[in-house]
Amino acid sequence: MNSNNNILIKTVITKNIGKINPNSIDDYINAGGYKALQKAVKMTGVQIVDQVKASNLKGRGGAGFPTGIKMEAVLNTDVTPKYLVCNADEGEPGNFKDKLLLENDPHQMLEGIIIAAVALNIQKGYIYIRGEYNKAIEIINLAIEQATKKGFVGKNICSTNFSLDLEVRSGAGAYICGEEFALIESIEGKSGRPRNKPPFPTVSGVNSKPTLINNVETFSVLPFIINEGGKVYAEIGTATSSGTKLISLSGNVKNPGVYEVPFGVTVGQVIEQLGGGVPNNLKIKMVQLGGASGPIIPPSMLDIKLDYKEMADLGISMGSGAIIVIDERFEMFDIIKKIMNFFRHESCGKCTPCREGNRQILKLISKIDNGTATIKDLKLLETLCSVMVSTSFCGLGQAAPTAVITTLKYFTEEYANKIKDYSLQSKSV
Amino acid sequence: MRKGIIALFIVIFLTIYHKKIKLREETFTMQLLQVIEKHGRTPEDLLNILLEYQDTVKTNYLSEQDIKLVATELNIPENKVYSTISFYSLFSTTPRGKYIIQVCSDVPCYVNNSVNIVNELEAMLNIKMGQTTSDGLFTLEFTSCIGCCDIAPAIRIGKELYGNMNKENLQKIISEYRRKK
Numbered sequence: 001m002n003s004n005n006n007i008l009i010k011t012v013i014t015k016n017i018g019k020i021n022p023n024s025i026d027d028y029i030n031a032g033g034y035k036a037l038q039k040a041v042k043m044t045g046v047q048i049v050d051q052v053k054a055s056n057l058k059g060r061g062g063a064g065f066p067t068g069i070k071m072e073a074v075l076n077t078d079v080t081p082k083y084l085v086c087n088a089d090e091g092e093p094g095n096f097k098d099k100l101l102l103e104n105d106p107h108q109m110l111e112g113i114i115i116a117a118v119a120l121n122i123q124k125g126y127i128y129i130r131g132e133y134n135k136a137i138e139i140i141n142l143a144i145e146q147a148t149k150k151g152f153v154g155k156n157i158c159s160t161n162f163s164l165d166l167e168v169r170s171g172a173g174a175y176i177c178g179e180e181f182a183l184i185e186s187i188e189g190k191s192g193r194p195r196n197k198p199p200f201p202t203v204s205g206v207n208s209k210p211t212l213i214n215n216v217e218t219f220s221v222l223p224f225i226i227n228e229g230g231k232v233y234a235e236i237g238t239a240t241s242s243g244t245k246l247i248s249l250s251g252n253v254k255n256p257g258v259y260e261v262p263f264g265v266t267v268g269q270v271i272e273q274l275g276g277g278v279p280n281n282l283k284i285k286m287v288q289l290g291g292a293s294g295p296i297i298p299p300s301m302l303d304i305k306l307d308y309k310e311m312a313d314l315g316i317s318m319g320s321g322a323i324i325v326i327d328e329r330f331e332m333f334d335i336i337k338k339i340m341n342f343f344r345h346e347s348c349g350k351c352t353p354c355r356e357g358n359r360q361i362l363k364l365i366s367k368i369d370n371g372t373a374t375i376k377d378l379k380l381l382e383t384l385c386s387v388m389v390s391t392s393f394c395g396l397g398q399a400a401p402t403a404v405i406t407t408l409k410y411f412t413e414e415y416a417n418k419i420k421d422y423s424l425q426s427k428s429v
Numbered sequence: 430m431r432k433g434i435i436a437l438f439i440v441i442f443l444t445i446y447h448k449k450i451k452l453r454e455e456t457f458t459m460q461l462l463q464v465i466e467k468h469g470r471t472p473e474d475l476l477n478i479l480l481e482y483q484d485t486v487k488t489n490y491l492s493e494q495d496i497k498l499v500a501t502e503l504n505i506p507e508n509k510v511y512s513t514i515s516f517y518s519l520f521s522t523t524p525r526g527k528y529i530i531q532v533c534s535d536v537p538c539y540v541n542n543s544v545n546i547v548n549e550l551e552a553m554l555n556i557k558m559g560q561t562t563s564d565g566l567f568t569l570e571f572t573s574c575i576g577c578c579d580i581a582p583a584i585r586i587g588k589e590l591y592g593n594m595n596k597e598n599l600q601k602i603i604s605e606y607r608r609k610k
Contacts, residue, residue: 051505089578094537095575131517132585169518170476173517173519173520189474189476236525248578251578290533324578334539338534341534345573
C-alpha cells in the first residue's frame with residue numbers, strides 16, 4: 001500500500017490469504033499448492049526432517065520448541081502406530097491468527113500436515129479445533145473431503161504406499177485443551193487435564209503412542225520449507241529466530257488484525273506502522289504480549305525486538321504472537337483482574353497451586369485495588385506468584401501469574417500508590 | 430356432581446400431559462441413540478456425541494436422563510459422563526434459551542467497551558448475565574476469548590460470531606433473532 005507497510009511480509013504463509021477461495025482446492029492448486037507434497041513423497045523422511053531442521057523453525061504455538069527436533073524424535077522411534085495432532089485450539093485471549101489460517105487457507109495447513117505424516121510415516125492424524133470456531137470446523141472438514149478426492153489424503157497418497165486418515169475433533173470450550181497433553185486427553189474423550197511430563201508426546205501421546213503435535217501456524221510453514229528449502233526460510237528473520245511470525249494485533253489500535261512480519265521487527269513498529277497507533281491521540285499505557293498468559297510491558301519497552309532469544313534474555317516471551325495495546329483510559333488493576341478472572345475460570349483444578357493460586361491472587365489484587373492492602377499482602381502476592389511458577393503442574397498455572405509478576409516489576413509505582421505503608425516498610429523489608 | 434366433572438377433566442388432562450411428556454422423552458431418547466449410532470460407542474466418541482446431541486436439543490442442555498443413557502450405551506460410569514460435561518463450558522446441565530448469547534469477557538474486548546455491550550443486552554432482554562428470557566428464546570452468558578479481537582467487542586449467538594458491536598447493530602441482530610424464533 002505504502003512505505004509504512006515495508007515490515008509486512010506477504011510471501012510466506014499469508015500469500016494466499018484473500019486471494020483464493022478457501023472452499024476451492026483448485027484455487028489452492030492453481031496458486032502452486034500441493035507441489036510441496038508431490039516433492040515430499042519423493043524424499044526420504046530423513047531428508048524432509050533435515051530441511052525442517054535447516055529452517056530453524058520453532059513451534060508457533062507459544063513454547064517455541066524446534067520443530068525439526070520434535071519431528072526427528074518421532075521419526076526415530078520404532079513404536080507403532082504413531083499419531084499426528086494439529087493443535088487448532090486457539091483460545092489464548094488476544095490470539096486469532098490460527099483462525100485466519102484455518103478459515104482462509106485451509107489447504108496450506110493440510111499440506112503441511114500431510115508432509116509431516118509422510119515424513120514420519122504416520123497413518124492417523126487429528127485436527128483439534130476449538131468448539132467455538134464453527135466456521136473453521138466446516139471449512140477444514142470440506143478441505144479434507146476435497147483433498148481425499150484428489151488423492152492427497154486417504155489411501156495411497158499421490159499414488160505412493162503412504163496412507164493417512166485425517167479426522168477433525170471439536171473442542172468443547174476449555175482453554176486448558178491448548179496444552180498438549182490436555183488436548184490429547186480431550187481427543188480420547190476425557191476431561192482435558194494435563195499429564196505428567198516426561199514422557200513427552202513424542203514418546204507417549206495419543207493412546208500412549210508416539211505423537212507429533214504442532215500448532216496450525218507451524219504446519220502451515222512446512223509447504224514453504226519443502227518448496228523453497230529450509231535455508232531460504234532460515235534467511236528470513238534474525239540469526240536466533242528464523243522466518244516470519246503471525247502477529248495478532250488487538251486492543252486500542254486503529255488497525256487491529258493479523259500481520260505476517262519477519263522476526264527482528266520491534267513491538268513498537270508493529271503497533272505504529274501496521275496498527276496505525278492508538279486512536280484519538282491517546283497514549284499507550286501498557287502492552288500485553290502473547291495473550292493473557294504473557295508479560296505486560298510499559299511504553300518505554302516498545303523497542304524490544306520480536307526474537308525468541310532477545311525476549312528470553314529479558315525474561316519474557318512472545319507466546320503465540322499476540323500484541324494487545326491498552327491505552328491510558330484504563331486502570332491497570334482492572335486489566336489484571338480480568339486476566340486473573342480468566343485463569344481462575346480456566347484452571348482445570350488438577351493441581352492446588354493453580355486452582356487455589358489464581359483465586360488468591362485475584363483476592364489480593366482486589367484488596368490492593370480497593371486500597372486496603374498492606375505491604376504484607378504485597379509480599380504474600382509475590383510469594384504466591386513464585387510458588388505458582390515453580391510448582392504448578394502444567395504451563396497454564398506456571399504462566400498464569402505472568403501479568404502480575406511483570407507489572408510488579410515494570411509498574412511498581414501503581415502498586416506503591418495503592419499500599420499505604422509501602423514506602424515505610426519497603427525500606428526495611 | 431360439578432366436583433366430579435372437574436376431577437374427571439383433571440384426570441384426562443394429566444393423562445394427556447403425561448403421555449405428551451413421555452412421547453417427548455422418547456423422541457429425545459431416539460435422537461440421542463441416533464447420534465450415538467453415528468459416532469460409535471467407544472469412550473473417545475463421548476465429546477462428539479454430547480456436542481452434536483446438545484445442538485439438537487431446543488433447550489440447549491443435557492438432562493440427567495441423557496447422561497444415564499450415554500453412560501449405558503458407551504459402557505462408562507455415569508459420574509464420568511457428568512464430570513466431562515461439567516468440565517467443558519459449552520455444555521450445560523440446566524435448560525437454557527434457544528439462542529445462547531455469549532459476550533467475550535477478555536481484555537481485547539474489554540478495552541473496546543464490552544462492558545457497554547453487556548449493559549445494552551441486559552436492558553434489551555430484561556435479564557441479567559447468566560439468565561434466560563421468560564419466553565425461553567435467549568440466554569445471556571460470558572465467554573472467554575472467541576478469536577474476534579480484531580472486531581472487538583464481539584459476541585457469539587448460537588454458532589455465529591458478530592463483531593464491532595454497538596447499540597444499533599445489537600438491536601438489529603436481536604430483533605432478527607426474535608423474528609426467526
